[in-house]
Amino acid sequence: MKFKTHLIAAAALCAAAVSVQAQTVRIANQGDSLSMDPHSLNESLQLSVTGNVYEALVGRNKDLSVAPGLATSWKQTSPTVWRFELRKGVLFHDGTPFTADDVVFSFARTQVDGSDMKSYTNDFKEVRKINDHTVEIETKAPFPILPDVISLVYIMSKKWCETNQATRPVDRRKGVENAASFRANGTGPYRLRERQPNVRTTFIRNGAYWGKIDGNVQEVVFTPIGNDATRVAALLSGEIDVMEPVPVQDIDKVNGSANAKVLVAPELRTIFLGMDQKRDELLYSSVKGKNPFKDKRVRQAFYQAIDIEGIQKTVMRGASKPTALMVGPGINGFVADMNKRLPFDPEASKKLLADAGYPQGFEVTMNCPNDRYVNDARICQTVAANLARVGVKINLAAETKGTYFPKILRRDTSFYLLGWTPGTYDAHNALNALMACVDDKGAGQFNLGAYCNPEVDKLTRAIQSETDKPKRNKMIVDAFKAHADDVGHLPLHQQSLAWGVQKNVDLVQLADNFMPFKWISVKKSGA
Structure with missing residues (x-):
């Protein structure tokens, strides 16, 4: 009998161990969230990670439609005023009650120097407290998509920050x-339980959370693993449970393994190249006294020198969709009929360069991350090789995003690669953040080459306030056409999502590449 009791006890301990193990998920990414500050960098990975700790007034459902977050409801009380009723009984992790004061403070925080979220709130006239659980946002002009726009503006505790x-x-x-x-x-x-930048960040479930947590995960261990082969090996060995991204060349290998699989789906992100079009003399270039990128012929020459089909085939191995637009399918305002690229034509490129006064080409530095987008460094290497064929020598500066983003966000660049997912899932976001003339309020905040077309600006402002959908969509088409006619940027492709997961892990793969921990479950061994 005593022996039997020991067996039962041992079995209980094993079951408990499995249960604990099943409630921990280990996630690896090629890069790290650069900060825990939700207003410091408007980058998808950082907002995805911090979005498990912080919340916005408006959240997202699993189909990316808007959902109540820290606000339970909202309505327009006039064309320029939105009223939000705040959720009661919500506590910050330190036990401080959430109130309207935190909302007013957080929106103001997005507009000060150092904030990377200005483009989401740059058209706010005032955010005011009505009472402890009601706020109003007044905008400078009608703003019918405002709830979508603020879904990535996370609310911080005023008291804690002070x-x-x-x-x-x-x-x-x-x-x-x-x-x-x-x-x-x-x-x-x-x-947040533990933060070791570039090593490990650990999160634990909030037992006092106001809402429903569908998954069973009690602990999340997030680890950056920059080397592709090491990251894949960690997944296949069971050292990690989830990884992103899976290198396109390893998808079949992971799918052929016993315990892991790859979830592949289209992503809303567009990868593109930008050029400094503001400085009178281009930095980091062999051209002195002028800026060749101010000449549309040079921009078009670069465009037509890039073999995007070759990149799709050899670099992306089919896991990309070439594009002529700065937004892709799934974004409101995308027009398939406009998505026609200029032809790949090196001879036309050479002629354009010669006509612009650069028959021998010129030399310029290209900035590129090597741990942010799918095959980002290889894309840049291929672009450099393409441009070499038309006489342009690219000095490629590929580096970790930890140093890359601060550099290009200072606009300390002549030619750069960037990816963009409109956080509102609407074309206005890309127009306002990437293509609008740069001002000090947040318009054009990620227009790092300072492209500027007053007609595009005028249309962008009109699109923001227009409530008639057909009229609004026509304006979007006109704005995209004006930008394309200018060759304002060099769109490349939409990349595909490829997440590697253990077969005992259930999660929700969103097209914006966000990964909410509350929707992850780990099945018990043998289940």
Whole structure:
């Protein structure tokens, strides 16, 4: 009998161990979230990670439609005023109650120097407190898509930020850090337990969370693994449970393994190249006294020198869709009929360069991340090789995103690669952030080459306030056409998502490449 009791006890211990193991998920990415500050960098990975700790007034459902978040409801009380009723009984992770004061503070925080979220709130006239659980947002002009726009503007605790000298966001351009870089105090379903930048970040389930957590995960261990082969090996060995991205060349290998699989789907992100079109003399170039990128013929020559079909076939192995637009399918305002690229034509490229006064080409530095997008460094290498064939010598500067983003966000670049997913899932976001003339309020905040066309600007402002959908969509077409006619940027492709997961893991793969921990479950061994 005693022996039997020991067996039962041992079995119980094993079951408990399996249960604990099943409630931990280990996630690896090729790069790290650069900060825990939700306003310091408008980058999908950082917003995805911090979005498990912090929340916005408006959230997203599994189909990316808007859902109540820290606001339970909202309505327009006039063409330029939105009223939001705030959720009651919500606590920040330190136990402080969430109120309207935190909302007013957080929106103001997005507009100060150092914030990377200005483009989401640049057209706000005032955010005001009506009472502890009601706020109004007044905009400078009618803004019918405002709830969609603020779904990535996360709310911070006013009291916590003041206590920890973190009332301003950390400035990624200057390398300045503060308490919000390494610590976090949100209202979200997970709490930050440990932060070791570029090594490991650990989150634990928030037992006092106001909402429903569908998954069973109690602990999330997030680890950056930059080397593709090491990351794949960790998945195949069971060392990690989820990885992103799976290199396109390893998808079949992972799918052929016993315990892991790859989830592949289209992503809303567009990968493109930008050029400095503002400086009178181009930096990091052999051309002195002028800026060749100010000449449309040069921009078009670069465009037509790029073999995008070759990139799709050899670099992306079919896991991309070449594009002529700065937004892709799935974004409101995308028009398939407009998505026709200029032809790949090196001879036409050479003639355009000669006509612009550069018959022998010229030399310029290209900035590129090597751990942010799918095969980003290889894409840049291929673009450099393409341009070499028409006489342009590219000095490729590929680096980790930790140093890459601060550099290009300072506009310390002549030619760069960037990816963009409109956080509103609407074309206005790309127009306002990427193509609008740069101002000090947030318009054109990621228009890092300072492209400027007053007609595009005028249309962008009109699109923001237009409520008639057919009329609005026609304006979007006109704005995209004007930008394309200018060759304002060089769109490349939409990349595909490829997440590697253990077969005992259930999660939701969103087209914006966000990964909510609250929708992840790990099945028990043998289940």
